[in-house]
Amino acid sequence: MTSTMSIGEPPAIVRFITRTYARLVLAAFALVPAYLIGYLYFFQDRTLTFENHPFHEVAIAAATLEGLFVTYVTWQCYRSSGEPLLRWMTLGFLGFVLIYALHGAFTGLAHHNMWLFLAYGPASRLAMSILLLAGLLSYRRPEDPVERRAGLSYWLLWVAAFLIVDVLVALLAHSTMASIAPLRLMESAALTLSTLNIAVLMLRRIRSPLMMIYGISVTSFALSSLAFLLGSPWNHMWWLAHVIFASGFFCLSYGVVQAFLTTRSFATIYSHEELIARLADAKARTESALQELQRSNEKLEHLAATDPLTGAANRRHFIERVEAEMAHAQRDGAPFSLLALDLDNFKWVNDAYGHQVGDKVLKGFVLACLDAIRPYDGVARVGGEEFMVLLSRTSLDTALAIGERIRAAIASTTFASEAGRNVSITVSIGISQYGTDGDTIDALLRAADQRLYHAKRHGRNRVAAV
Structure with missing residues (x-):
C-alpha cells in the first residue's frame, strides 16, 4: 500500500536557512585567499625568497596576453549590449594590461632600479580598481548609444591616458620621491577602492550570477593588495599576492566569457530564483495567450461555419x-x-x-x-x-x-x-x-x-x- 504526500513550498524558516547557508558558502569561498595570507603571515619565515626573473617575465607575459584577450571579449560584449558596466570593465582590463606589462618588462632592472620595477604593479591595480568602481556605480544604467560604442577616438583617448600614467610612474621611479611609501600609498588606495567596490555591491543587493562572480573577483583584488602590503619583493607573500590577483582576474574573465556566450550583458543573466520567477511568468503569459488563441480559433470556427x-x-x-x-x-x-x-x-x-x-x-x-x-x-x-x-x-x-x-x-x-x-x-x-x-x-x-x-x-x- 502506498501513500501520497502533497509537495508544496518549504517553510519560510527553511528557505531562510538555505539562503543564508548559500551566502556563507560564497563568502567563505571568496575569502579563501585570506586564509592563505593568514597562514603565511603567522607561520612562514618572511625572509624566505624565490627570486626568478625569467619565471616572473613569463608569468607577466602570459598575464598580459590573457588580459588583452579578456579586454577584446569584454569590448565585444559592450559593443553588443552597450552596458556602461562593460565599458568601464573594458577600460579597466585595458588600463591594467598597458600599465602592468611594464612591471614584467622591467623585471631585469630589479637590482638597478627597484622602484621602476615595482611601481607599475600597484599603479596598474589602482587604475583597475578605480575603473571597476566606476563601472559598478553605473550598473543597470541605460545602455550607451551605438555611435559611442564604435567611436575610435574615445578608446584612443583612454589609451593615451594610460600611456601618460606609464610615463608618470617612470618619472616617479627616477625622482627623489622614489621609495616604498608611494608604492604602499597606491596599493592602499587600490585596497580601499576594491573594498568600497565590495561594499557598494552588498549595499545595492546586486545578486545576479555574473555579479556574484564580479564580487568574488573584486574580493580577490582587495586581498591581493593586502598581501602585497604585507609582503616584500620575491618572498612567498609577494608571490602569493600575484597568485591571488591572477585568480581574481581569471574569475572575472570567466564571467565576461559567460556574458559573451549568452546575453553579452552582465545585467540580463538571471539568478536561479529570478529565472524560476521569469519562467513562471512566461508560462502564465503563454497559457493566457493559448487560451486567447483557443477562444479566437473557436470564434473563427464559428464564423467559418x-x-x-x-x-x-x-x-x-x-x-x-x-x-x-x-x-x-x-x-x-x-x-x-x-x-x-x-x-x-x-x-x-x-x-x-x-x-x-x-x-x-x-x-x-x-x-x-x-x-x-x-x-x-x-x-x-x-x-x-x-x-x-x-x-x-x-x-x-x-x-x-x-x-x-x-x-x-x-x-x-x-x-x-x-x-x-x-x-x-x-x-x-x-x-x-x-x-x-x-x-x-x-x-x-x-x-x-x-x-x-x-x-x-x-x-x-x-x-x-x-
Whole structure:
C-alpha cells in the first residue's frame, strides 16, 4: 500500500536557512585567499625568497596576453549590449594590461632600479580598481548609444591616458620621491577602492550570477593588495599576492566569457530564483495567450461555419454535418431526413419594403424554424432565401410532421410591421430520406429540391414528401 504526500513550498524558516547557508558558502569561498595570507603571515619565515626573473617575465607575459584577450571579449560584449558596466570593465582590463606589462618588462632592472620595477604593479591595480568602481556605480544604467560604442577616438583617448600614467610612474621611479611609501600609498588606495567596490555591491543587493562572480573577483583584488602590503619583493607573500590577483582576474574573465556566450550583458543573466520567477511568468503569459488563441480559433470556427446575417449554419458546415450523419447511418442503419425550404415570393418583400425588412424577415424565419424543430437538429442557409434542415435519426413520416409544423409556424408569424401593414410570409418545403432517396449527398439534395419545386408548382405554402 502506498501513500501520497502533497509537495508544496518549504517553510519560510527553511528557505531562510538555505539562503543564508548559500551566502556563507560564497563568502567563505571568496575569502579563501585570506586564509592563505593568514597562514603565511603567522607561520612562514618572511625572509624566505624565490627570486626568478625569467619565471616572473613569463608569468607577466602570459598575464598580459590573457588580459588583452579578456579586454577584446569584454569590448565585444559592450559593443553588443552597450552596458556602461562593460565599458568601464573594458577600460579597466585595458588600463591594467598597458600599465602592468611594464612591471614584467622591467623585471631585469630589479637590482638597478627597484622602484621602476615595482611601481607599475600597484599603479596598474589602482587604475583597475578605480575603473571597476566606476563601472559598478553605473550598473543597470541605460545602455550607451551605438555611435559611442564604435567611436575610435574615445578608446584612443583612454589609451593615451594610460600611456601618460606609464610615463608618470617612470618619472616617479627616477625622482627623489622614489621609495616604498608611494608604492604602499597606491596599493592602499587600490585596497580601499576594491573594498568600497565590495561594499557598494552588498549595499545595492546586486545578486545576479555574473555579479556574484564580479564580487568574488573584486574580493580577490582587495586581498591581493593586502598581501602585497604585507609582503616584500620575491618572498612567498609577494608571490602569493600575484597568485591571488591572477585568480581574481581569471574569475572575472570567466564571467565576461559567460556574458559573451549568452546575453553579452552582465545585467540580463538571471539568478536561479529570478529565472524560476521569469519562467513562471512566461508560462502564465503563454497559457493566457493559448487560451486567447483557443477562444479566437473557436470564434473563427464559428464564423467559418455560420451565416453572418441569420446565425444559421452555412452551406459548408451543413454538408459536413450531413456527411457525419451519413457515417452514423452506415454504422447503425438509422435513417435521417433533409428538408429543403424556400421562402415564397421573398423577392416581393425586398421590392416592397426594402432589404432591411427582408433581412429582418430572414432572421425571424430562422428563429421560428429553431423553435419548431428539435434542439439537436440544425438549420442552414444555403442561398439567398433557401434553407436546409437536417433531421437526425428521422424517417420520412416524422420528417413530414416536422416540416408541416415549420410551415404552419411560418405562416402564422408576423415578422415585421411596415407602413401600417404586417409583413408575413410562407414557406415551401421538400423532404428526402437517406436510403429511400439515395445514399449520397447529391442524391438526397436532388430529391429534396425536386419535391420543393413540386410544392412550389402546386400552390406554395405546402410540404412535399413524394
